[in-house]
Amino acid sequence: MCPAHDTEHVDDEPPFRYTAALALDLETRWQHWWDEHATYETPNPSGPLADPEALDNGRTKLFVLDMFPYPSGEGLHVGHPLGFIGTDVYTRFKRMTGHHVLYTMGFDAFGLPAEQFAVQTGQHPRLTTERNVTTYRQQLRRLGLGHDPRRAINTSDPRYYRWTQWIFSQIFNAWFDRDADDGRGRARPIGELIAMFEAGDRPTSDGRKWSRLNATEQAAEIDIHRLAYVADAPVNWCPGLGTVVANEEVTADGRSDRGNFPVFQRTMRQWMMRITEYADRLIDDLEVLDWPDSIKTMQRNWIGRSPGSRVRFDSPAGEVEVFTTRADTFFGATFIVLAPEHPLVASLTTGPHAPAVVEYKQEVRQRKDSERTDDTRAKTGVFTGSYAVNPFTRKEIPIWIADYVLMGYGTGAITGVPCGDQRDFEFARNYGLDIVPIQQPPDEWFEQHRMEPTLDTERWPEAYVGDAPYVNSSGKKLDLNGIESVRQGVDVTNEWLEATGHGEATVTYKLRDWLFSRQRYWGEPFPIVYDDMDIAHAVPDEMLPVELPDTESFSPRTFDPDDENSDPESPLGRLSDWVEVELDLGQGLRTYRRDTNIMPQWAGSCWYELRYCDPTNDDVLVDPDVERFWMGPRTDLRPDHPGGVDLYVGGVEHAVLHLLYARFWHKVLHDLGHVSSMEPYARLFNQGYILAAAYQDERGMYVEASEVERHDDGTYTFDGRPVWREMGKMGKSLHNGVSPDEMYEQYGADTLRLHLMATGPLDASRPWETRDVVGMYRFVQRLWRNLIDEETGELSITDEPATDDTRRLLHRTIDFVRQEMDALRMNTAIAKLVELNNHVTKLTSTPLEVAEPLVLMLAPVAPHMCEELWRKLGHEHTLTRHPFPEADQAWLLDDTIEIPVQVNGKLRSRVTVAVDADHAAVEQLALADPKVAAAIDGASPKKVIVVDGRMVNVVL
């Protein structure tokens, strides 16, 4: 049983012992006090939240952000607040060390999880969302987080999503000028593009004069440049969710990351965002971000930039364009492979081969994703019957189709170079295609394969990939023979391609445009209407928000998860009263049809940090002065600082979704002049996860972990049936959550905060053990007792000065704790505070000169208790902005120091020397030590190594 609940004996306890009950009392009291005194409200330099006087005190601004939660129906578990507490401790520390801190919390309340919860419980998502937000608010407040409550936002609040829609309109009304900024490219207002067309400064796509295009044609011309556009595109249709989803939301095995339903590739008319235009900037600007390398790598991989060449081959069906990163290998190209879905396949297929081609395409379509991605499977394909001309060799080479070539990457067509590409090699071997050697592999390569060097590829065990001298690689005006590096071979070939018009150097990306529309209910409606010509118009800014219509039929139409041929049906489309709307868009009152899609979950989180800066501004999404103050580039720190939030803390799972989308939106807003920062998050920190034991029964189902019984033989049962234990991320899906409410009840919030911070570094995942929490509970009890008389509740300390020992430990602790908290290493800071407190415990009474700094240093982690103690120490004001203790350098140094003496690397003795003793003196002292002398045993040392203040090593 937990101590605090052992009520039978509670009477024996001193009345003012720090117990859970006392913690509850003082914690709720202080939370109330902070609210009343607006302790954590932070002023802006201008606008509605301005208080210039409060700003003008020489403090540095600091914007710290948590990844905001979506309020699920289960409420918090103790794993959730790990990051929140980490940032809270950090911001509290920073407030005490001269910073103006912007720190608040909002809710990511739109989206699938909220909607699914509502559908499951048969209640309107607005109701369930509101209720869940209330629960979260209470639970977070109980943790004592120092948020500015005025800045809290909720993405499903019309006053918030008004601006989400506004940003969408900005993106819709923008195009990407690739030539701007010396080829870096920049978004510009669509009006500037129209002006260029009108002035004839820019040719239209089909070369006709702008004025000769009719309204529909003009609209179409503009639409192909918009950063947000509607297009027929291959999309991921998920019947089980009843909506399309983005590439980033599809798992590696072809299922939805929400719900784990099958996802099918289909061509559909959907909203897309031209994130691909930003691919280079999204990669290049990673350089100036202070982010974990792992996340940067994930983003680079996701964007997947690969420089290569496009080359056109003549074929009976016209030109076939292929993409390759190895332009140097065309002399070895002995076939062409198209993706089975390639548009030219039909016209390239000759009569005799048609049945095989049709059958193969059918086969590929039916192949399961798990099979398709199995790269151990033999390469398959069929011949189309047609030949293309290799422009390098002038030879005819067969055109095949094979499913190892993907339509979604490059041009969906490749040249088969079997001698230099393992996939092509395997394919050629399978179908008896020529393998022409074009490089002389190095001798070591043959040695590795235990064979004599040869150019007879029949005997090669695999393709050779890498640098090597070229052979058989000369033709008309292009001669690679003699060149030895791939790099050079590619460069020379690219020059030839461009000179002859056969192709050109290019870059392809794995990144696709962002599929932005969803056929669900709980999200931001598009601020778009269509006229009778079906031309899309942005709803004017002054008519925003386009409010999400209230309806009881909010459930999306979902389908059999495997019903590939079903079609999405948006819930908003059923509301004909809402869909039909009369508007004056400058041409008088007309009837328009609203777009019935909603935005994806990610829209609201793409820009929330901006709204935190200026949450109540009704004129702009964020006042430019305010944005510059909180998020402007800190060129005072380093010249290439991109601006953005100073510290962003959250889980690694958003590496390529939220973090990529948010960067994209931010860059568009920057380009259009709305924000001064070039990146949203200057520094990113990934907190670890709290893991907990989870238990599976025979069926593999997870059972409620708290009800599992452990037996002496190490086995576990649930409800009398055997279950098996594993460790996993705490949460709903593994049924292993522990609620913070239980911890408040047993120990109080300060203890929970201390425990979560003390068990390990913030970025480390670690298992939760409820029984460990008592350690920090004992610590705060001890600390409390060191300052407070448990019988009277009165302060019990002494004005007597501390001894030198105590004082030295105090200043060392101050020095260390400052350093560690600043580096987000709360675990080691706490360890040193415990150490100091343990030292104080041994004293007969606690000196005031230790008590005060101890309380101040612990305050960031255990703010409630420390405020209470601070008050009892006679201070009237909150310690929130009281200066953090400073170490006195004089007490950091000892006069003498004990250093180890090794003989041949083995520890033999210790000697005490003056800190400033010179090497000779230290050496002499070490050699004179009896234990050392015994170890040396009369031999004369070869060398004596003295490391200042560290150790002595006598080498014989």
Place this chain on the structure above:
RNA sequence: GCCCCGGUAGCCCAAUUGGCAGAGGCAACGGCCUCAAAAUCCGUACGGUGUGGGUUCGAGUCCCACCCGGGGCACCA
């Protein structure tokens, strides 16, 4: 298969970046208190750093190979 992290006491974690392996917490054990127990308090013990090699006067720390755990990517031409 490839690319990142990480393996230190029974458990969670420190270790001034190459210099005495242990700061802190849990658990364990002993003691005080108690009729007894719980809680509090006081005290004690515990491993040579996943494995094998190498560099060095000296390796938890650097290098090489491997094993285990976690994460990401995976026919990307």
